[in-house]
Amino acid sequence: MKKHILFLGPPGAGKGTQAALLSEANSYLHLSTGELLRKEIDLNTELGKQVKDIINKGELVSDQLVLEIVKKNLSNDNKGWILDGYPRNLSQVNSLNDVLIHINQPLEIIFYLDIPEEVLIKRLLIRGRKDDNEESIKTRLKIYKDTTEPLIEYYKNLSLLEYINADGDLKTISDDIKQKMA
Numbered sequence: 001m002k003k004h005i006l007f008l009g010p011p012g013a014g015k016g017t018q019a020a021l022l023s024e025a026n027s028y029l030h031l032s033t034g035e036l037l038r039k040e041i042d043l044n045t046e047l048g049k050q051v052k053d054i055i056n057k058g059e060l061v062s063d064q065l066v067l068e069i070v071k072k073n074l075s076n077d078n079k080g081w082i083l084d085g086y087p088r089n090l091s092q093v094n095s096l097n098d099v100l101i102h103i104n105q106p107l108e109i110i111f112y113l114d115i116p117e118e119v120l121i122k123r124l125l126i127r128g129r130k131d132d133n134e135e136s137i138k139t140r141l142k143i144y145k146d147t148t149e150p151l152i153e154y155y156k157n158l159s160l161l162e163y164i165n166a167d168g169d170l171k172t173i174s175d176d177i178k179q180k181m182a
């Protein structure tokens with residue numbers, strides 16, 4: 001069973017949803033950088049104040065800042081972990097590689113959730129989070145295409161990538177993921 005997992009895919013593909021299901025089923029740590037940042041905003045911390053506008057506009061917060069969050073939360077005394085929303089660019093990939101070498105826990109599998117753009121735009125507009133408005137979604141999709149999508153090729157070359165059709169019902173998708181975990 002794989003223990004060190006990463007979910008990759010555009011905003012709205014279901015990364016957070018599937019990562020939560022998988023972490024619950026296996027008692028793994030679910031590390032969502034987006035979720036942790038939103039918590040800081042809700043608590044109105046210094047960090048929250050710093051990132052609020054950036055997130056609401058759909059832009060990425062600084063690499064250094066998310067790296068601190070990841071380092072703080074990714075310890076080596078857990079049963080396993082699932083990264084959701086990190087890394088999002090090649091610089092974050094390099095920082096993550098350093099962290100994982102340090103804790104001696106290399107990535108074992110990457111699930112790439114693939115989905116047509118029109119489906120995910122609909123999903124996000126229905127969800128209606130503060131950053132789920134048309135302007136922000138446009139920015140998030142552009143940033144995804146420009147900076148995150150190249151990671152698919154990177155991880156494919158390391159033979160770590162598993163393709164998941166994310167345009168379906170939750171159960172079909174999570175069954176597919178479970179099967180590929182073995």
Ligand code: B4P
Binds near residue numbers: 087
């Ligand atoms: P995230 O929280 O990662 O948000 P996201 O990319 O939009 O994905 P999300 O998790 O919300 O969507 P999901 O696919 O699960 O990031 C938010 C912001 O934080 C970023 O824009 C950025 O500013 C900042 N940030 C985070 N990480 C960063 C990093 N590494 N570097 C810099 N900045 C960073 O689900 C979407 C919706 O679809 C849900 O409502 C769900 O219920 C629904 N859904 C899921 N599966 C479904 C299915 N099968 N059928 C129907 N609906 C489904």
